[in-house]
Amino acid sequence: MGHYRASSQPGMLALTFDLLARLGQILMLQFRRLRRSGRNGRSRRRIKLLLKFAIPLLVLYFLIDLPIHLYRTRVARPDQDLDQPFTTGCLDPSVMAAQPRENATFVMLARNSEIEDARLTVENIEWQFNRWFHYPILFLNDVPWSDEFKDVLSRAVSNGTEVKFEIIDKGKWGFPEKMNEKEKTKAKLQMKKQGEKGVNYGDMESYHHMCRFYSGEFYNLEALKPYKWYWRLEPSVRYSCALTYDPFAEMAKRNKVYGWTIALWEMGETCPTLFKTTDDYRIEKGIPRSPAWNALFQVMWFPAPVRWFLGLLGLSEHDNSGNKWNMCHYWSNFEIANLDFFRSDTYQDYFRYLDSKGGFYSERWGDAPVHTLAVHMLLPPEKIHHFSDIGYEHDTLWQCPGNAAMDKQLLGNKALGDTGKMTTPSEGGTGCRCKCQENTRRRNINSECTSELTRPAAHHRPSWWQRHWGNYHYAVNNPHNPYEK
Ligand SMILES: Nc1nc2c(ncn2[C@@H]2O[C@H](COP(=O)(O)OP(=O)(O)OP(=O)(O)O)[C@@H](O)[C@H]2O)c(=O)[nH]1
Numbered sequence: 001m002g003h004y005r006a007s008s009q010p011g012m013l014a015l016t017f018d019l020l021a022r023l024g025q026i027l028m029l030q031f032r033r034l035r036r037s038g039r040n041g042r043s044r045r046r047i048k049l050l051l052k053f054a055i056p057l058l059v060l061y062f063l064i065d066l067p068i069h070l071y072r073t074r075v076a077r078p079d080q081d082l083d084q085p086f087t088t089g090c091l092d093p094s095v096m097a098a099q100p101r102e103n104a105t106f107v108m109l110a111r112n113s114e115i116e117d118a119r120l121t122v123e124n125i126e127w128q129f130n131r132w133f134h135y136p137i138l139f140l141n142d143v144p145w146s147d148e149f150k151d152v153l154s155r156a157v158s159n160g161t162e163v164k165f166e167i168i169d170k171g172k173w174g175f176p177e178k179m180n181e182k183e184k185t186k187a188k189l190q191m192k193k194q195g196e197k198g199v200n201y202g203d204m205e206s207y208h209h210m211c212r213f214y215s216g217e218f219y220n221l222e223a224l225k226p227y228k229w230y231w232r233l234e235p236s237v238r239y240s241c242a243l244t245y246d247p248f249a250e251m252a253k254r255n256k257v258y259g260w261t262i263a264l265w266e267m268g269e270t271c272p273t274l275f276k277t278t279d280d281y282r283i284e285k286g287i288p289r290s291p292a293w294n295a296l297f298q299v300m301w302f303p304a305p306v307r308w309f310l311g312l313l314g315l316s317e318h319d320n321s322g323n324k325w326n327m328c329h330y331w332s333n334f335e336i337a338n339l340d341f342f343r344s345d346t347y348q349d350y351f352r353y354l355d356s357k358g359g360f361y362s363e364r365w366g367d368a369p370v371h372t373l374a375v376h377m378l379l380p381p382e383k384i385h386h387f388s389d390i391g392y393e394h395d396t397l398w399q400c401p402g403n404a405a406m407d408k409q410l411l412g413n414k415a416l417g418d419t420g421k422m423t424t425p426s427e428g429g430t431g432c433r434c435k436c437q438e439n440t441r442r443r444n445i446n447s448e449c450t451s452e453l454t455r456p457a458a459h460h461r462p463s464w465w466q467r468h469w470g471n472y473h474y475a476v477n478n479p480h481n482p483y484e485k
């Protein structure tokens with residue numbers, strides 16, 4: 001793949017090479033002359049003269065290179081905010097549910113043993129959203145569903161919600177069909193080694209299969225063919241606010257493709273070569289860098305030759321131009337997205353490319369970073385939506401918006417009914433009847449990662465110190481009154 005590297009920054013690299021080669025040539029020539037002519041005064045003068053020009057020239061070159069590099073890797077600021085919360089506070093769900101529905105479904109991959117956690121998730125989403133909208137829920141399993149699971153989950157939904165229990169199509173779960181026995185044995189050994197190194201779920205074969213499945217095969221399931229949109233659920237997730245509008249309809253109306261709630265730092269040891277492999281693909285396909293792509297960088301400030309050298313070394317989490325991935329990725333256990341994007345030849349081709357490199361097994365590439373890199377490589381920022389108004393919890397991590405003002409909580413609304421004690425509204429809040437674990441913080445995860453990924457769509461941006469030390473999220477409405485304190 002050497003040629004990908006050489007062409008990663010054709011303009012800059014060609015220029016760098018050219019200048020360095022010329023300087024090197026001059027230096028070599030002068031040193032050869034010096035050696036030939038002995039240590040006479042003339043040669044010493046020549047060397048001095050050379051150093052006098054070469055060093056300032058190099059310094060000048062680096063001084064010019066750095067701003068060019070920073071300019072090329074900048075995340076261009078849009079003229080206006082490209083992503084806003086879809087609503088502020090509650091809307092009348094009976095009115096909203098009377099609007100035309102999108103062709104959409106919930107999807108939950110689960111094991112029979114997760115019956116209790118799956119039930120809690122379903123009851124929660126039904127209460128917070130689906131008792132009004134009744135989108136179907138599609139349960140997926142790699143083995144047949146137990147009668148108990150089907151029975152309990154069928155009873156967990158409200159009247160009018162359809163449930164479907166599907167087994168994943170043959171060939172779409174497990175090792176790629178093209179893999180032969182020798183390759184599988186090698187993959188198993190590699191997974192064992194990951195376990196020994198302490199990589200999270202590294203030695204759990206089914207986990208690797210799950211990540212590969214959600215990265216690509218999922219989108220080609222027969223059961224998903226009728227739908228254009230999906231909303232991903234997992235056992236033991238909790239929605240902490242009421243959602244009184246149809247997010248599928250809003251996504252469609254605003255031309256959004258990918259919606260998310262939480263962004264996190266990835267654990268580097270799970271996917272050391274994923275960023276570079278994706279960059280190889282991007283270069284091979286001639287996909288230009290965009291503000292969304294650049295938002296994935298932790299920009300390296302080294303001079304060009306050093307960056308280029310780092311790129312050649314193929315360091316973990318670096319791309320071909322020697323920049324590092326900032327490791328931010330969307331936590332894909334929540335996703336609302338357009339299936340057409342993931343079913344497209346473009347995305348599927350990317351997935352097949354990753355699959356051919358073997359990293360779903362030789363490393364533990366997760367579907368979360370794979371989706372994130374694809375979305376940021378292939379979509380403009382305005383097609384990505386942060387559901388900052390959705391309260392979402394999974395495991396120990398959560399985001400919970402501040403509640404909108406009382407008059408936006410529709411307290412007497414019959415369809416909403418009594419939803420219990422809610423968190424006190426906060427200035428700039430967008431939430432509807434949220435019950436947050438805390439009244440001040442809007443998330444218990446690092447805000448900087450969220451800010452990194454919302455940056456391409458944000459006209460209003462926080463200061464450097466707010467990004468690094470503040471529990472701050474780019475406020476899309478009012479930079480002086482962020483709903484996140
Ligand atoms: N049927 C089936 N489902 C699985 C299997 N492995 C994982 N899943 C499901 O895949 C989803 C993700 O798996 P988890 O074990 O929650 O992975 P995780 O690391 O907790 O992922 P995060 O939720 O991102 O923290 C869950 O919905 C699981 O129920 C499997 O072998 N079979």
Ligand SMILES: [Mg+2]
Nearest residue numbers: 234235333394
């Ligand atoms: Mg999980």
